[in-house]
Amino acid sequence: MRHPKSLDREGIPMSRFRRSLRATIMSLCLLPGLPSTRAQQGPQDIPPAPQPERERVKPEELSSKRPANGKGAEGETIVRLSSEVVTLNVTVTDKHHNFVTGLKPQHFEVYEDNVMQKIEFFSSIDEPVSIGIIFDVSQSMQDKLDRARAALKAFIETSHIGDDFFIVVFNQRPDLIGESVDGDTALRLLSAVDADGTTALYDAAYLGVEEVKHGRHKKRALLIISDGQDNRSHYTSEELLRQLKESDIQVYCIGIMESFGMYAESNDERGSMILKKLAKTTGGKAFFPRLNRELDDAVACIALELRRQYSIGYVPSNFRRDGKWRKIKLRIKPPHELPRLIVRTKEGYYAGQ
Helix, strand or coil: CCCCCCECCCCCEHHHHHHHHHHHHHHHHCCCCCCHHHHHCCHHHCCCCCCCCCCCCCHHHHHHHCEEEEECCCCCEEEEECCCCEEEEEEEECCCCCECCCCCHHHEEEEECCEEECEEEEECCCCCCEEEEEEECCHHHHHHHHHHHHHHHHHHHHCCCCCEEEEEEECCCEEEEEEEECHHHHHHHHCCCCCCCCCCHHHHHHHHHHHHCCCCCCCEEEEEEECCCCCCCCCCHHHHHHHHHHCCCEEEEEECCCCCCCCCCHHHHHHHHHHHHHHHHHCCEEECCCCHHHHHHHHHHHHHHHHCCEEEEECCCCCCCCCCEEEEEEEECCCCCCCCCEEECCCEEECCC
16 A cells, blocks of 8 residues: 655645755755855754964054953952953052052942942952063163172062063163073073163063063063163153053062162163153052162062052943043052051053053
8 A cells, every 4th residue: 555645734745845945955056156065065064164363463452352360259260351351450558568468349449530430350369470570781780780680589589489581681672581481590591691782771671561461371560670771772761651551561660770879860860760650650669779688678579569469350331442541540448447558550551452
């Protein structure tokens, strides 16, 4: 007994329906721009969409494309894009310059262009840092080189064991002699350099910023050890300052002046003004020790500060990425049992940079 042919809903035999469907598919395969092999593949045979190659982002675009990771108040990992989240490294001290730890998110208020922002993540975890060491080996540092090396040794001995270092030495031109190295390697590399030639401080710091952006850690800083003088750079101090404003890197400076142990003279005053400006804009700090003991204290203070900072992130309520400068102000509301506290972070950022 022959079984009746299957019918579709309109009573058309299914065999005729399949032939019609096959003819329709084949006709579609002949349409311009639709390869026949692709039309005949099943869903399981469709190759995955090609992934775009990872391109090296231009320096001026990097800060808006790099993902920023952070730790929440309860220790969970919070991931945001830096195009959405502004991250602040925050230092809190008392009037005696002692670091204050143990504060909570409710003790901080963040303002962008005088508008209060909502804190999205908060952390006080001691995390490693990628640090660019900008080390002056020009002629003007010849008599100060041993003191500078001693300062760097004290800094590295106080730093986080997981820190990685980018070493840039400079006289008339900067030279990257160590890329993402550990502290012992950094000291060994610097033990072999001599002081000679003119000074290209701004070029060296500019190179240091570009290199440390590729460090292993999301937190980044520069340590400049110099007398602050410059007589050879292609970049100006204003161009360097702009570059720092477009990055998320804190700058710390150890000014080792000509008049070590005495009051600064005119050249030293200009150098110290430059170093102070670089540090203040980025939320860092500049030190100008006059005695060897003060030099040791300064570098130890910088190393400890990087380990005892708060990390605060917020999504700007002004979502326009217009490239304009946004001024940041941070206020602190300490617990009643604490005295007046001093808070420091970067002065602002360029939206969309």
